[in-house]
Amino acid sequence: MSITHDIKRHLKLGCLFLFLFSGISCAEQNTQKVTADKVLIKARVYTVDVNNPWAEAVAVKNGKIIFVGSNREAQDYIAKQTKVIDLQGRMVVPGFQDAHVHPLEGVSLTTFMGCDLIPLSDTETNPETWIDELKKCNKIDFPHDWILGGGHAIQDVLKLKRMPKLVLDEAFPDKPAAFMEKSSHSMWVNSKALEIVGITKDTPDPQGGLIFKDPQTGEPTGLLSDSAGDELMHKALQRSPKLQQARYEALMLSQDFMAKYGLTSITNGRVYWERGNLEPWLRAEKEGTLKARSIMALWAYPHLQDDFQLPKLKSMYRDDRDSLLRLSQIKFYSDGVVINNSAAVVEAYNHLIHPFAKPFGLNYFTEKRLAKYITELEKVGFDAHIHGLGDRAVKESLNAIESAQKANSKLKLQTRHQITHVALARKEDIPRFAKLNVTANIQINHDTGDYGTGVELDKKIDYKHVHIDDPDYWFKIVGDVDVEFSPVHPIIESGGRMVFSSDWDVSSIDPIVSIQNAVNILDGKMSKDEAIATAIKGYTLNPAYIMRHDDMTGSIEVGKYADLVVLDSNLFELPKQKIKQAKVLLTLLSGNETYRAKEYR
Ligand SMILES: [Zn+2]
Incomplete structure (x- = not known):
């Protein structure tokens, strides 16, 4: 094959490549008349592309990026009809x-669970003082027959001198009422709610849940932890036309909210498909109202029979990668949360919040069933x-993934599994993330320590004296154990x-808060610039990998979708403690505006 032939062949392939990803024909390219729909110029473009990390301009055509480079070269893509954004x-x-x-x-x-406890619990931590305010919720026009709300902390309810349900009974004597704790891992309910769903002193705990009962009488107290609370909500929130409309409206509100924070791809971390939470998404897709690429993690219900649930889940799989809605992940709960003693731990808890709490936590899904x-x-x-x-949950989840890998080894599957939260991990399990290609998906934007603070403990804690109002309460529940807390750097290092x-x-929801926290967690372990780059990658290209569209999004490269965010300041130039002051000015999904800040009009 001659050299010229070879070059021609390469040009042809390059042309084909450009056509596939941008819809620009080769004729257009050859005549040098490729004009962009939109060109962003005079920018500091941080691309997250290792080969070309910084640029000045980006050109977009048919929703995709056709050029990343200098202001001067970008001029070639500008014609009369091109929208130029300086x-x-x-x-x-x-x-x-x-x-x-x-x-x-x-x-x-603000929609279907309208009794908001956040303002009450923020001002006064004794729920006895909330009763008058709670009574006002009787006037809310709910799209269902329950009084529903949430936003309190379980610690506050645990402080009550009488059974928690009795406080709610005073506010809601006739209607069922249920309030979701802010971690979503427990429900506080009244007597009517217990009666309607048939929970009595003889009701056994469901798999992955706990019905709190009076130690003397065995009577349910009105606190339901983990899957016990989920099952109650499942009965309270069964679909009806009115509720489905409310859910759709909630979804629409969330779309604007997410766009405002620069989100162009999201994973819905738990889709209760049995109670109708998937339908609003399907409707939004049909009506073209989604503002982000949306991956659904379908909930694996602990209480459903495997021979019903497994075929049902399989039948729902959908992964057209150019569609804004994809049903391609399954959400499992291995365990619960520390604050309820429901996180699964290797060593027994130092402090149990309730006489019936389990010393080693609980499993929604056991390792065997997970596998x-x-x-x-x-x-x-x-x-x-x-x-x-x-x-223990982290260990068992890794074990389950490992055993699936062994069972399916002949199929050579390219799996992209993830474990989320990872608040506590044993040292020996840290290298297993890389070894098994399991991504750690960690939250570091919490104000409280409920899920691990991401900050290493550098002080001595008196584990013997546990008090509910203590700022170290979370750590005191866990106890003095040999684990890594929120092991961001250890996992990266391995x-x-x-x-x-x-x-x-x-x-x-603000990604920039997480980016600042990540930079501060990684401070001293790498340079500031490396820490910022790691943090941004953790909110762009790495999540794109687990959503299986890192070849189409997640970095600013020719051929990828023009999912872009304009910020009012350069994150690399801000002091470490001031990164979170940066604001999103503009969000583009496939080149189309989904958000524009007021100050940027
Ligand atoms: Zn979650």
């Missing part, structure tokens, strides 16, 4: 990708998105892939 030195980054967020829950307090599900579902194409919070996410509405 960014005057502002920063452009790839659209943020939140790999674990709860959009419906995030806005549910069975992953083995079956990864064959269809699903990736596992496992809530593993305690060190070669593991790190993703940061919000878990909104459990905590702030």
Whole structure:
């Protein structure tokens, strides 16, 4: 083959490549008349592309990036009809990708769960003082027959001198009422709610849950932890036309909210498909109202029979990567949360919050059942998105993935499983993330220590004296154990892939808050610039990998979708403690505006 022939062949292939990814024909390219729909110029473009990390301009055509480079070269793509955006030195980054967020829950307090306890619990921590305010919730026009709300802390309810349900009975004597704790891992309910769902002193605890009972009489107290609370909500929130409309409206609110924070891809961290939470997403896709690429992590219900649930889940798999809605992950809870003693731990808890609490936590899904599900579902194409919070849960989740890998080894599957939260991990399990290609998806934007603070303990804690109002309460529940707390740096150091996410509405949705926290966690372990780059990658290209669209999004490269964010300042130039002051000015999804800040009009 002659050299010229070879060059011609390469040109042809390059041309084909450009056509495939941008829709520009070769004729257009050859005549040098490729004009962009939109060109961003005079920007500080941080691309997250290692080969070409910084640029000045980006050109977009048909929703995709056709050029990344200098202001001068960008002129070639500008014609009369091209929209030119002069960014005057502002920063452009790839659209943020939140790999674990709860959009419906995030806005549910303003829609279908309207009795908001946040203002009450923020001002006064004794629920006895909330009764008069709670009574006002009787007037809310709910789209269902329950009084629903949430936002309190379980610690406050545990402080009550009488059974928690009795406080709610005073406010709501006739209607069932249920309030979701802010971590979503427990419900506080009244007597009517218990009666309707048939929970009595003889009701056994469900798998992965606990019905708090009076130690003397065995009577349910009105606190339901983990799957016990989920099952009650399942009955309270069964679909009806009115509720489905409310859910759709909630979803629409969440779309604007997420766009405002620069999100162009999200993973819905828990889709209760049985109670109707998937339908609003399907409707939004049909109506073209989604504002982010949305991956659904379908909930694996602990209480459903495997021979019903597994085929059902398999039948729902959908992964057209150019569609804004994809049903390609399964959400498992291995365990619960520390604050309820429901996180699964290797060493017994130092402090039990209730006489019936389990010293080693609990499992929604046991290791064996998890392995069975992953083995079956990864064959269809699903990736596992496992809530593993305690060190035992992290270990068992890794074990389950490993055993699925062994069982399916002949199939040579390219799995992209993840474990989310990872608040506690044993040292020996840290290198297993890289070894098994399991991504750690960690939240570091919490104000409280509920999920691990991401800050290493450098002080002596008196583990013997546990008090509920103590700032070290979370650590005192766990006890003095030999674990890594929120092991961001250890996992990165061992070669593991790190993703940061919000878990909104459990905590702030703002990616820039996480980026600042990540930079501060990594401070001293790498340079500031490396830390910022690691943090941005943890909110762009790495989550794109676990959403299986890193070849199409996650960095600013020719051929990828023009999912872009304009920031008012350059994150690399801000002091470490001031990064979170940066604001999103503009969000583009496939080149189309999904958000523009008021100050940027
Ligand atoms: Zn979550």
